[in-house]
Amino acid sequence: MTKSKVKRGLFAPIKTRKISDEVYKQIVASISSGQFKPGEKIPSEREMASELGISRQSLREALHRAEVMGLIKVRQGEGSFIRSSVHEPLKPALTVIIEKEAEKIFEFLEIRKLIEGWCAEKAAREANAEDLDYIRAILDQMKTIGSKDKRWEEMDVAFHLAIAEASHNVIAMHIMEALKVNFGTFFRFRNSITSSEKTDLLWQHHNEIFQAICSRNPALAKQKLVDHLDFIESKIKADMGKMKNG
Numbered sequence: 001m002t003k004s005k006v007k008r009g010l011f012a013p014i015k016t017r018k019i020s021d022e023v024y025k026q027i028v029a030s031i032s033s034g035q036f037k038p039g040e041k042i043p044s045e046r047e048m049a050s051e052l053g054i055s056r057q058s059l060r061e062a063l064h065r066a067e068v069m070g071l072i073k074v075r076q077g078e079g080s081f082i083r084s085s086v087h088e089p090l091k092p093a094l095t096v097i098i099e100k101e102a103e104k105i106f107e108f109l110e111i112r113k114l115i116e117g118w119c120a121e122k123a124a125r126e127a128n129a130e131d132l133d134y135i136r137a138i139l140d141q142m143k144t145i146g147s148k149d150k151r152w153e154e155m156d157v158a159f160h161l162a163i164a165e166a167s168h169n170v171i172a173m174h175i176m177e178a179l180k181v182n183f184g185t186f187f188r189f190r191n192s193i194t195s196s197e198k199t200d201l202l203w204q205h206h207n208e209i210f211q212a213i214c215s216r217n218p219a220l221a222k223q224k225l226v227d228h229l230d231f232i233e234s235k236i237k238a239d240m241g242k243m244k245n246g
Helices: 019-032 045-052 056-068 093-100 104-126 129-145 151-166 170-180 183-194 199-214 218-245
Strands: 072-075 079-082
Touching (some): 056 072, 104 170, 104 218, 129 199, 151 170, 151 183, 151 199, 199 218
């Protein structure tokens, strides 16, 4: 395999305290500008560190971040290679994984069941009157617009985030905020199989979760939320099965 050489002038010396952050930005810029192509091998750590004028440790931190974000692929004994297309918008790694590997949507749902089920259970204990009024208002809007309306997705996300907020657990709220960015990809899978479902069925699922929270029944609130996600999962699996067989 031929040795990759540094493209002169590609990187600029680092003059900031947040060295790894600046290196990462330069890597992203190089990919976005087309100077590195998908599948192309990037220079070695020694070469890059030398041109950048930084330590190899700082460079490794930036490369690790690029790998986590799905921009590069590290092959043991071979080096690092560009994975992301330079003309595609950069997306969080989880979103990229879900979009590229459809089966991963079920792993996403599995995590949602664990986290949101816990949030619903906690909300049934901790939600105050203001929390309940807010969730009720969201449900009222969902009832009015229906699941085929584009605004349904926005309200659906708001409903699930509101439950996390009603748990009054800051960590849970931040986790849900982090997952929120991937809901758009999830909805594209869900919409392919729920368009024929009755609008009131999906709304009823959400209302049952809410009613369990209102009744201060933690176990039921958790079960209703998990049941809802189980229902969605079964429909997605059925739809995928039809696509494979059709």
